Amino acid sequence: MKSSVRAVLGLAGGALAGLALMAASASAQTIAITDGRILTGSGIIENGTVIIRDGRIAAVGASVPVPAGAEVISAAGRVVAPGFVAVDSGLGGNEVSSQPEANDLRQSSNSISAAFDLSWGLDPWSITLPVARLGGVTRAIVVPSHPGSSGGHDHNHDFAGLGASGHHEPGLFAGQAAVIHLAEGTEIIVQPRVAMVAPFGNAGANVAGGARGALYTLLRETFAEVRLYARNRAAYDRGDVRALSLSRADLEALVPVVEGRMPLIVTVHKANDILMALRIAREENIRLILDGAEEGWMVADQIAAANVPVLLNALANLPGSFERRASSLENAARLHAAGVLIAIKGNEGSVHRAREARYNAGNAVAHGLPYEAGIAALTVNPARIFGQQQRFGAIAPGLEADVVIWSGDPLEPLSQPVAIYIRGVAQPLYSRGLELRDRYRPGQQPGLPPAYRN
The missing domain is CATH 2.30.40.10 (Urease, subunit C, domain 1)
Incomplete structure (x- = not known):
C-alpha cells in the first residue's frame, strides 16, 4: 500500500x-x-x-x-x-462544584477513610474530560478531596471526634488516588489505588484535634496499629487483638503504605510542616509525596536529600494564609535547582481548569525554571512520581502513544x-x-x- x-x-x-x-x-x-x-x-x-x-x-x-x-x-x-498529566486532579469525579451530588471525590463515613477508593465513582462521560483534553491533558492522577485540599474544602468535618460506630471521625486519611486516561470510551481507569492521601499542616491538625502535636502523635499511633494488624490478621479475626481505632477496611488499605509499597500524598504548605513530614517519613519508613509545598523553596535541600517529589501550583505567590506567607513564584525553579522532582498542577483542583497547568508551567519558566524542565513537570515527572513511567509520560519507544501536535509552543497560551x-x-x-x-x-x-x- x-x-x-x-x-x-x-x-x-x-x-x-x-x-x-x-x-x-x-x-x-x-x-x-x-x-x-x-x-x-x-x-x-x-x-x-x-x-x-x-x-x-x-x-x-x-x-x-x-x-x-x-x-x-x-x-x-x-x-x-x-500528552500532559494532570496531578492532584478531580477530573471525572466532580462535575459541578456547587452541586454536592455531582461530587464523588469526598465521603463522610466514620468507618471508612483510608479505604475510600474513588476509582469506582469516576465518570467516563464527564463533560470535564474533553475540556481538559483540549488543553493537551491525556492522563490524570485523581485524588480524593479533604480539608485543606486544592480540590475543595470540607468544612463540615474539620475537627476530630468519635462517630456513632466508635471510629475516628473524620478520618485522618482522605482515601486513595487513581490514574485515568482521557480518551473517549467507557473505561478510563488506568490504575486504581496508586497513592494514599492525607492533610498535614493546619488542616491535618484540625482533623486530629486542633494542634500539630496531636496530628503527629495520631499518625504514629495509626501506623503502629496498622503494623500490629498486619502481623496478627488471624488473631484480629479471632478477636485476640486489642481494640483498634480504625476499621478493618482502613487497616487493610494502609498496609501497603506502612510497607512502603504505596506512597502517601500529604498536603502541606509551611516550611516547618514540610520538615516534620520529612521526619515522620524517615522515622516511619514511609514513601512521601508533598502536595502544595508553597514554602518548599526554603527547605529545598532537605526535600531533595530525602528524595521526596513535590506537586505544586507554580502561580502560588500570595500569602493567602499564615501557612503560605513565604510563597514565591520562584518556588518551582528553586526546587528544581536543588534536585527535587517536581510536577506542576492546574488550578482549583485541576477539574474545570486542569488545562491551565501548561500556563502555570509557562509562568514557572518565566521565573527561572528551565524550559525542558517545565515540559518534564507536565509529562515525564508525574509519570515517574506515580510509578507510571513505563506506560506514558514521554515520547519514547515502547510507551503508550499519548501524543499531541500543537500549533506552536505548548507553554504559550495562544497555542492549541x-x-x-x-x-x-x-x-x-x-x-x-x-x-x-x-x-x-x-x-x-x-x-x-x-x-x-x-
Whole structure:
C-alpha cells in the first residue's frame, strides 16, 4: 500500500483535521508524524519523526525512516509533545462544584477513610474530560478531596471526634488516588489505588484535634496499629487483638503504605510542616509525596536529600494564609535547582481548569525554571512520581502513544492542539462548550428548532 500524506491543518481547520485524523487512525495500524519539533519529555528533537504502531511509540528520532504503508502526518512548523498529566486532579469525579451530588471525590463515613477508593465513582462521560483534553491533558492522577485540599474544602468535618460506630471521625486519611486516561470510551481507569492521601499542616491538625502535636502523635499511633494488624490478621479475626481505632477496611488499605509499597500524598504548605513530614517519613519508613509545598523553596535541600517529589501550583505567590506567607513564584525553579522532582498542577483542583497547568508551567519558566524542565513537570515527572513511567509520560519507544501536535509552543497560551492521540487513537477536537457555542452562535443554519436559532 502506498503511504498517504496528510498535512496538519491550521487552527481554523483544526476540528476538520481532528475528524480526518480519527478516520485515518481507525484504518491505519502505523502512523508517522514527520518534520515536527519534538519535545520528548527529556529533550528536544528538531525536524523529527514519531512512529506510532498498535497504540505505542515504535520509534522517534531525527532520521527515522517512514514504514511502508504508514499513514503520514506532516507536523512541519508544529510542535509534537507528550500528552500532559494532570496531578492532584478531580477530573471525572466532580462535575459541578456547587452541586454536592455531582461530587464523588469526598465521603463522610466514620468507618471508612483510608479505604475510600474513588476509582469506582469516576465518570467516563464527564463533560470535564474533553475540556481538559483540549488543553493537551491525556492522563490524570485523581485524588480524593479533604480539608485543606486544592480540590475543595470540607468544612463540615474539620475537627476530630468519635462517630456513632466508635471510629475516628473524620478520618485522618482522605482515601486513595487513581490514574485515568482521557480518551473517549467507557473505561478510563488506568490504575486504581496508586497513592494514599492525607492533610498535614493546619488542616491535618484540625482533623486530629486542633494542634500539630496531636496530628503527629495520631499518625504514629495509626501506623503502629496498622503494623500490629498486619502481623496478627488471624488473631484480629479471632478477636485476640486489642481494640483498634480504625476499621478493618482502613487497616487493610494502609498496609501497603506502612510497607512502603504505596506512597502517601500529604498536603502541606509551611516550611516547618514540610520538615516534620520529612521526619515522620524517615522515622516511619514511609514513601512521601508533598502536595502544595508553597514554602518548599526554603527547605529545598532537605526535600531533595530525602528524595521526596513535590506537586505544586507554580502561580502560588500570595500569602493567602499564615501557612503560605513565604510563597514565591520562584518556588518551582528553586526546587528544581536543588534536585527535587517536581510536577506542576492546574488550578482549583485541576477539574474545570486542569488545562491551565501548561500556563502555570509557562509562568514557572518565566521565573527561572528551565524550559525542558517545565515540559518534564507536565509529562515525564508525574509519570515517574506515580510509578507510571513505563506506560506514558514521554515520547519514547515502547510507551503508550499519548501524543499531541500543537500549533506552536505548548507553554504559550495562544497555542492549541491540532491533533491529539491517546494510546495511539486520535481524539475529537471538541467539547460540550464548543458544541453549545456552535449551536447558539449568530447565523445558525436553518432546520434547527426555533429555540436554537437567533
